[in-house]
Amino acid sequence: MAITAFTGSATVQEAVPRKRSWVALVLLLPGLLYLVLFFLVPLVSLAITSLEVPSATTFGQYDAAFNWQTYGVVVSQYGTQILRSFLYALLATVFALLFSYPLAYFIGVKARRWPILQGLMIVLVIAPFFISFLLRTLAWKAILSDDGVVVGALKALSLMGPQGHFTGTPVAVVFGLTYNFIPFMCLPLYTTLERLDVRYLEASTDLYAGPFHTFRTVTIPLSLPGIVSGTLLTFIPAAGDYVNASSEFLGGTSSTMIGNVIQSNFLVQLNYPAAAALSIILMAIILVIVSVYVKRSGTDDLL
Amino acid sequence: MATSSFADAGADLELVGIHKRFPGFTAIENLNLLVPAGSFFALLGPSGCGKTTTLRLVAGLEEPTAGQILIGGKDVTSTKPFQRPVNTVFQSYALFPHMTVLENVAFGLRRRHVGDPITKAHEALRLVELDHLAARRPQQLSGGQQQRVALARAVVNRPALLLLDEPLGALDLKLRRQMQLELKTIQTEVGLTFVHVTHDQEEAMTMADTVAVMNKGEIEQMGAPEDLYELPKTVFVANFLGQSNLFTGAVSETTKDTIAVDVAGNRIVVPKSRAARHTGTVTLGVRPEKLSLLTTEPDAVAGQNVIGPGRVIDVSFSGVSTQYIVEVPRLGSMVVFAQNMVFGPVVDRGSEVWLSWNVDHGFGLVDDPHDVPRFPADDDTVSIAAQKRVELTVELED
Ligand SMILES: Nc1ncnc2c1ncn2[C@@H]1O[C@H](COP(=O)(O)OP(=O)(O)OP(=O)(O)O)[C@@H](O)[C@H]1O
Ligand SMILES: [Mg+2]
Numbered sequence: 001m002a003i004t005a006f007t008g009s010a011t012v013q014e015a016v017p018r019k020r021s022w023v024a025l026v027l028l029l030p031g032l033l034y035l036v037l038f039f040l041v042p043l044v045s046l047a048i049t050s051l052e053v054p055s056a057t058t059f060g061q062y063d064a065a066f067n068w069q070t071y072g073v074v075v076s077q078y079g080t081q082i083l084r085s086f087l088y089a090l091l092a093t094v095f096a097l098l099f100s101y102p103l104a105y106f107i108g109v110k111a112r113r114w115p116i117l118q119g120l121m122i123v124l125v126i127a128p129f130f131i132s133f134l135l136r137t138l139a140w141k142a143i144l145s146d147d148g149v150v151v152g153a154l155k156a157l158s159l160m161g162p163q164g165h166f167t168g169t170p171v172a173v174v175f176g177l178t179y180n181f182i183p184f185m186c187l188p189l190y191t192t193l194e195r196l197d198v199r200y201l202e203a204s205t206d207l208y209a210g211p212f213h214t215f216r217t218v219t220i221p222l223s224l225p226g227i228v229s230g231t232l233l234t235f236i237p238a239a240g241d242y243v244n245a246s247s248e249f250l251g252g253t254s255s256t257m258i259g260n261v262i263q264s265n266f267l268v269q270l271n272y273p274a275a276a277a278l279s280i281i282l283m284a285i286i287l288v289i290v291s292v293y294v295k296r297s298g299t300d301d302l303l
Numbered sequence: 304m305a306t307s308s309f310a311d312a313g314a315d316l317e318l319v320g321i322h323k324r325f326p327g328f329t330a331i332e333n334l335n336l337l338v339p340a341g342s343f344f345a346l347l348g349p350s351g352c353g354k355t356t357t358l359r360l361v362a363g364l365e366e367p368t369a370g371q372i373l374i375g376g377k378d379v380t381s382t383k384p385f386q387r388p389v390n391t392v393f394q395s396y397a398l399f400p401h402m403t404v405l406e407n408v409a410f411g412l413r414r415r416h417v418g419d420p421i422t423k424a425h426e427a428l429r430l431v432e433l434d435h436l437a438a439r440r441p442q443q444l445s446g447g448q449q450q451r452v453a454l455a456r457a458v459v460n461r462p463a464l465l466l467l468d469e470p471l472g473a474l475d476l477k478l479r480r481q482m483q484l485e486l487k488t489i490q491t492e493v494g495l496t497f498v499h500v501t502h503d504q505e506e507a508m509t510m511a512d513t514v515a516v517m518n519k520g521e522i523e524q525m526g527a528p529e530d531l532y533e534l535p536k537t538v539f540v541a542n543f544l545g546q547s548n549l550f551t552g553a554v555s556e557t558t559k560d561t562i563a564v565d566v567a568g569n570r571i572v573v574p575k576s577r578a579a580r581h582t583g584t585v586t587l588g589v590r591p592e593k594l595s596l597l598t599t600e601p602d603a604v605a606g607q608n609v610i611g612p613g614r615v616i617d618v619s620f621s622g623v624s625t626q627y628i629v630e631v632p633r634l635g636s637m638v639v640f641a642q643n644m645v646f647g648p649v650v651d652r653g654s655e656v657w658l659s660w661n662v663d664h665g666f667g668l669v670d671d672p673h674d675v676p677r678f679p680a681d682d683d684t685v686s687i688a689a690q691k692r693v694e695l696t697v698e699l700e701d
Binding site: 210221 | 362363364384389393395397398400410415456460
């Protein structure tokens with residue numbers, strides 16, 4: 001299953017070469033071709049672009065070069081946005097996890113006795129996917145806008161000052177990220193919790209562990225594959241997200257994320273090398289974070 | 304109740320009027336039981352009779368529909384499993400897959416903050432001869448090894464009450480004997496109370512002080528192993544614990560100490576003290592090893608029952624004894640065990656034989672072989688629906 005595929009990557013071991021199998025190679029070919037065409041080629045072209053220099057004659061034209069200074073320039077120029085992106089992604093991941101775990105636990109473990117309820121709740125978790133997330137985010141913008149119900153109610157209750165905003169603030173952006181990625185967190189959690197053998201929980205309570213200790217020492221470790229998959233599926237896209245933080249949606253100037261910077265460099269300022277360099281930096285950082293995370297979470301112990 | 308020290312003695316267990324109903328199925332019906340402190344209690348019964356359910360009720364993993372559970376005199380019916388001074392060796396082992404064998408064994412000790420859990424866990428593993436595998440994961444062990452880890456994980460806590468759900472089922476005979484000895488040693492040394500569920504009647508009889516035979520959610524008979532064997536009360540016990548030859552007939556004469564029963568024209572006498580019923584139609588029985596095979600018709604002697612002639616239809620040699628099946632007209636086939644005192648069988652297939660046994664070796668049962676089921680299965684749709692409704696209301700109240 002694709003959802004759990006991430007967790008396996010840390011444990012892949014080199015298989016002992018057996019008989020050379022042409023069938024395996026033939027079956028692998030379409031996948032390899034796909035990777036070369038849609039991953040390797042763009043990646044190389046991105047790397048080349050990031051090293052180009054502006055053409056002397058036309059604006060928006062770039063000539064091949066080896067101008068690695070672009071990297072230094074974008075890091076110093078957009079360091080804040082880079083850090084902010086990872087901070088927001090981290091917050092959104094944590095909130096999504098805190099929200100999704102109890103939900104997934106309820107659907108996957110407690111609702112086992114009522115399969116219909118279980119199915120219904122899963123559909124409800126997936127249902128948002130039926131509507132474009134752009135529309136859903138726009139809907140949130142309307143709900144949270146200054147003349148919307150939420151802000152109105154908060155102001156009426158004096159929980160928010162008369163000048164208070166919600167849209168355009170970091171809180172709104174993190175809220176939007178959390179909201180949009182909850183299904184990605186919930187589904188992998190559900191798939192592991194649904195298979196959780198309650199006999200282990202019984203053994204734990206039999207061995208004097210109360211609900212809290214059982215949860216901490218048995219339930220969490222046994223659902224770790226789901227937690228790792230879910231957090232990765234949330235963190236990676238959230239770090240590069242440019243919709244929620246865009247000022248057309250929930251963001252503002254003080255909440256710009258790296259995705260927005262890349263977008264504006266690419267599409268507005270036509271500064272392709274800067275956009276490409278930022279993309280590569282983003283990718284490299286995610287790669288490092290993810291590999292450290294997967295290694296540290298030690299999910300290979302479970303298999 | 305979970306204390307940081309080991310139990311210094313076993314606790315007694317008392318079940319009072321326990322009922323357990325699952326939706327559409329009565330697993331346990333009015334179970335009353337007293338297991339004295341420090342005793343080795345074996346629960347014996349066929350598959351699906353409710354043994355595991357009984358243990359789960361005691362451990363607190365299942366709530367009784369009605370009734371009370373007392374451990375060491377305290378009512379624990381409404382307490383949680385982790386508050387009960389009870390540990391279980393699960394039939395399915397339930398070893399934590401994300402921990403090493405050692406951590407599995409140390410789990411309960413850590414939760415109770417017992418000092419030096421690792422050393423104690425190693426000791427327990429040595430007891431089951433698995434210390435060399437302490438660093439492995441449960442899934443890297445064989446079934447029998449996992450079973451021994453499960454045993455160590457429960458025993459290491461020295462609970463006042465240890466529940467063992469077929470703890471030796473996956474072991475070979477030699478290891479099984481060895482573990483039986485270990486278990487018995489632990490139990491007597493510390494004086495813990497063991498409730499041991501098993502399919503193996505020999506295991507139950509050799510290890511236990513008290514054996515309870517369970518059938519369809521009820522205890523059929525309970526007592527010391529030899530009493531149970533020598534004087535079974537019901538057809539079920541007579542056949543489940545060892546083998547029995549059973550006869551059904553009407554009581555034809557009664558003296559001060561004995562009753563005589565007419566079984567298809569044969570007169571079979573049994574002492575009143577060994578018969579549960581003294582009038583009407585009764586079922587009598589005798590163990591196969593109590594029968595003697597005679598090749599000539601014996602003279603009628605007081606104090607001996609004789610039936611025959613019959614024909615030997617099968618002879619099977621099983622080492623220490625030989626089993627003969629004798630077809631007696633109108634009585635059906637009888638099983639006879641004879642010690643192999645001489646080389647080869649005493650009689651051959653097809654021989655004409657008489658069977659005799661001492662009157663004092665017979666027993667009279669409470670029921671007859673065609674008794675009605677104890678309680679009708681309430682698996683009709685109406686009662687399932689009612690059950691579901693009750694469950695839902697309980698759920699909603701929570
Ligand atoms: N959760 C449940 N829901 C419905 N019926 C159940 C449930 N648990 C057990 N039963 C039923 O209760 C009866 C007793 O089950 P139990 O597990 O106690 O049997 P057992 O005596 O331990 O059998 P075995 O020797 O095969 O382990 C069985 O008929 C079983 O089908
Ligand atoms: Mg069982």
